[in-house]
Amino acid sequence: MAERSLPRTAAPAPHLRAEKGERQTPEAILRQALKRRRLKYTAERQAVLREVLDTHAHFDARQLGRLLRKRGARVSQATVYRTLTVLREAGLLREVFRDAQGSHFEHVYGHEHHEHLICLRCGKVLEFQSARLEEIQDEACRARGFRPLRHQLQVFGYCEECDARTIDD
Amino acid sequence: MAERSLPRTAAPAPHLRAEKGERQTPEAILRQALKRRRLKYTAERQAVLREVLDTHAHFDARQLGRLLRKRGARVSQATVYRTLTVLREAGLLREVFRDAQGSHFEHVYGHEHHEHLICLRCGKVLEFQSARLEEIQDEACRARGFRPLRHQLQVFGYCEECDARTIDD
């Protein structure tokens, strides 16, 4: 299965309307998203959300789970996976990219949208944003009658340190 | 598995032979890439290459395998996977994106680099290219000392037909 949409009642894609959302705490946002779907605000979900917000770097589901448990939270890996899905649907989490080892995430709260420069050697991820970039995309979409919802640009290469260390063949 | 650099991006890939490469047939390119690594030009690899080139759409490893076998080629799925890796390393194939169902590819031969507009409803993939887009990226990379090798921009949304059919919330 894939792409699930929130059974909304009147809520446009969370990340598309930032004004109202940015005023609430992420906890309130989650609570609201859950209530809208008649789901429950459990201790496990709170723990995962807190960890996600505290992690100011990209992470995958396993790492997050390990981190949580290391801090004493009693959350199974299955619940981590299930909660990540909920957070994504609540617009609090974004999947940055997938590779052989699975999905990589970052939290969204308080962050502007941005693109990624991914180092193939050390895995470091740099970020940048550009309004012009968005314009170009919108233009391309418009020309094709395509309605964009979200996008991601990934540039793979070598970061400064790794580049210096890499001998080209 | 090792991330390999593909011949694609602003400057022609420096290490992978660039100059005379563009004039050769894809078969010759593969043959050469294999020889360089002391690998063999087998009937199975030829069959996979032919199928990859004949497929003018995005595909995944399973589909390609099924297609090959349907045409009578005696190629196991394991070999399809192994060969796709070889073709990618030879610069004849590109991984477009990954989702829950795995990797999606497209052949590179004779195609300009381009970005993708992916319909979340019907799965259709539209393409576009933009020199300005590349400039912006290069600029961002330069500013961070990042050496870009390849990139991909994916815009997710709804294509014209699906958009018309979609009742918005």
Place this chain on the structure above:
DNA sequence: GTGGTTGCAAATGATTTGCAGTCCC
């Protein structure tokens, strides 16, 4: 109460890999 939750273990599904028999160079 009771419908949504959770942990656990088993199930998935794409992709990889160990082997033994084959086949290019």
Place this chain on the structure above:
DNA sequence: GGGACTGCAAATCATTTGCAACCAC
């Protein structure tokens, strides 16, 4: 002839799911 290849089946691995005990509302 020997190292590379191939098919097959077993192995991986991240992620999902069935189920019975639990818990938020």
